[in-house]
Amino acid sequence: METQVNTLKVDRNHEGYLTDFSQWNKEVGEQIANEEKVEMTPRHWEVINWIQEQVKADKALSIRGIKKSGVLDIKEFYALFPGGPLKISTKIAGVPKPKSCI
Amino acid sequence: MKNLLILGAGTAGTMMANQLRSKLKKEQWQITIVDQYKTHYYQPGFLFLPFDIYTEEQVKKVGKKFIPKGVNYVQKKIDRIFPEENKVKLEDETISYDILIIATGSKIAPEEVEGMKGENWHKNVFDFYTYEGALALRNKLRDWQGGKMVVHLTEMPIKCPVAPLEFAFLADSYFKEKGMRDKVELTYVTPLSGAFTKEKSAETLGYLLEEKKINLEIDFAIESVDNENNKIIDYGGKEVEYDLLVTIPTNMGDDVIERSGMGDDLNFVPTDHHTLQSKEHENVFVIGDATNVPASKAGSVAHFQSETLTDNILLYIDGKPLKEEFDGHANCFIETGDNKALLIDFNYKQEPVEGTFPFSVLGPLKLLKESVFNHWGKLAFRWIYWNMLLKGIPIPFVGRNMSTKGKKL
Numbered sequence: 366m367e368t369q370v371n372t373l374k375v376d377r378n379h380e381g382y383l384t385d386f387s388q389w390n391k392e393v394g395e396q397i398a399n400e401e402k403v404e405m406t407p408r409h410w411e412v413i414n415w416i417q418e419q420v421k422a423d424k425a426l427s428i429r430g431i432k433k434s435g436v437l438d439i440k441e442f443y444a445l446f447p448g449g450p451l452k453i454s455t456k457i458a459g460v461p462k463p464k465s466c467i
Numbered sequence: 468m469k470n471l472l473i474l475g476a477g478t479a480g481t482m483m484a485n486q487l488r489s490k491l492k493k494e495q496w497q498i499t500i501v502d503q504y505k506t507h508y509y510q511p512g513f514l515f516l517p518f519d520i521y522t523e524e525q526v527k528k529v530g531k532k533f534i535p536k537g538v539n540y541v542q543k544k545i546d547r548i549f550p551e552e553n554k555v556k557l558e559d560e561t562i563s564y565d566i567l568i569i570a571t572g573s574k575i576a577p578e579e580v581e582g583m584k585g586e587n588w589h590k591n592v593f594d595f596y597t598y599e600g601a602l603a604l605r606n607k608l609r610d611w612q613g614g615k616m617v618v619h620l621t622e623m624p625i626k627c628p629v630a631p632l633e634f635a636f637l638a639d640s641y642f643k644e645k646g647m648r649d650k651v652e653l654t655y656v657t658p659l660s661g662a663f664t665k666e667k668s669a670e671t672l673g674y675l676l677e678e679k680k681i682n683l684e685i686d687f688a689i690e691s692v693d694n695e696n697n698k699i700i701d702y703g704g705k706e707v708e709y710d711l712l713v714t715i716p717t718n719m720g721d722d723v724i725e726r727s728g729m730g731d732d733l734n735f736v737p738t739d740h741h742t743l744q745s746k747e748h749e750n751v752f753v754i755g756d757a758t759n760v761p762a763s764k765a766g767s768v769a770h771f772q773s774e775t776l777t778d779n780i781l782l783y784i785d786g787k788p789l790k791e792e793f794d795g796h797a798n799c800f801i802e803t804g805d806n807k808a809l810l811i812d813f814n815y816k817q818e819p820v821e822g823t824f825p826f827s828v829l830g831p832l833k834l835l836k837e838s839v840f841n842h843w844g845k846l847a848f849r850w851i852y853w854n855m856l857l858k859g860i861p862i863p864f865v866g867r868n869m870s871t872k873g874k875k876l
Contacts, residue, residue, distance in 0.1 A: 379666055423759055424731055427622040428658065428688035428702060429579060429717060433732055439688070439702045449686040452660045465628040465659060466763045466797065467668035467811060467819055 389459030420460040472564035476502035479755025479769035480570035485859035486777040499539040516601040548727040573756035577716035582692035613650030614710030625718045626764040633802040639679040640804035654682040665818040735759035741791035762795040771796045774867040796869040800845035808841035814869040825864040827873035
């Protein structure tokens with residue numbers, strides 16, 4: 366389905382995740398962050414870039430993976446994206462949230 | 468004489484040995500399979516062992532029985548793979564290969580979470596992904612008087628991603644049958660954003676937890692197990708108390724992958740999603756749980772992969788382009804308790820949906836819907852595993868690639 370993120374037209378699923386990463390750009394990320402009430406700083410964008418690189422390299426995203434990444438520690442991850450840091454950061458990054466098979 | 472070497476004689480490795488021995492000429496290709504363990508476990512049975520549904524004898528057999536004649540079976544520890552030199556060092560010898568198949572699987576790594584493999588491991592903190600864990604849990608449950616049971620999933624990816632949910636459903640049935648369901652508070656704890664994370668599954672199966680009175684705790688990223696106070700603690704500060712914790716620890720590829728420098732952070736080998744060739748070395752192929760492909764880590768997946776991989780190894784030997792064929796196809800029965808089960812059939816792109824399987828209208832199995840027939844299917848599968856799957860015999864009417872027949876799309 367096509368949902369308008371403010372003025373941007375991108376395809377998103379029922380939970381608001383982008384279904385086609387090629388439609389992502391920083392502006393799209395910024396507006397999804399607005400919806401999630403996250404105010405983006407350069408540090409946020411570093412994390413978003415790192416998440417996108419992980420996904421491109423077929424690496425599974427997990428909280429433990431964040432700890433081992435050396436990019437940031439988990440306390441900071443929670444501070445940057447309060448609540449569910451993985452599900453919020455992946456939404457902003459335009460990549461699928463970690464899922465199971467059902 | 469050329470050498471094809473298979474590392475690991477589990478589900479995937481054994482199937483490859485069987486399929487390739489009948490396809491490769493004996494005077495041209497020697498096939499060797501290495502595995503240090505003597506016992507071949509029927510791992511799906513570990514779900515039933517704790518509830519006294521299966522016995523020990525039903526989930527294990529001597530591995531040698533399933534290795535075909537004409538395959539050299541070496542029972543030794545694998546020390547290291549040297550992919551640049553086409554060699555594998557075992558505990559006391561080194562084997563050279565022309566083609567290598569890595570089928571070393573995945574295993575639990577409870578040491579990844581602080582306190583998990585602590586003083587209470589297999590006392591009131593259990594896994595059921597190992598034979599030892601499932602058996603210890605069975606013995607515990609036999610005379611457990613009730614209390615807070617927490618079924619917990621550490622992080623994805625795990626082998627058989629539905630197993631923790633199935634465990635919770637079967638636990639509900641087990642305690643009901645024992646007449647003590649009112650004495651047990653059941654809670655399901657997941658790092659994901661729900662018990663069901665796919666749209667159709669969430670829509671059609673969302674009722675199950677409520678119906679079975681299973682509490683749900685989501686977005687729980689475990690930091691540690693507190694053995695003193697019997698609670699699990701998450702990075703965000705949330706806590707869940709238990710009397711009996713059944714956890715699925717982090718799953719990782721084998722240590723030999725790490726020693727050989729061939730894996731990702733979780734020791735899974737980067738593998739082409741569709742050809743199953745390793746991304747780094749063209750004469751190395753990877754199958755089953757050992758790969759990093761985003762398919763479920765399940766026996767059915769290894770089975771579908773084995774058909775594509777067999778063809779691709781023959782193509783590779785002939786110097787022809789590989790088939791980009793594997794689609795992530797998985798087919799799994801999911802126990803929902805009360806002698807019912809679901810069936811799901813899906814691939815990389817298609818999420819599980821409702822419908823009939825394997826035929827449209829005729830079924831006879833129903834997709835994404837509880838039925839007694841599906842439960843019989845799951846139980847019958849043990850026979851299919853030992854007698855057909857391991858031997859590389861195709862399952863009738865179920866192809867290597869997912870079919871859309873019967874699916875409500």
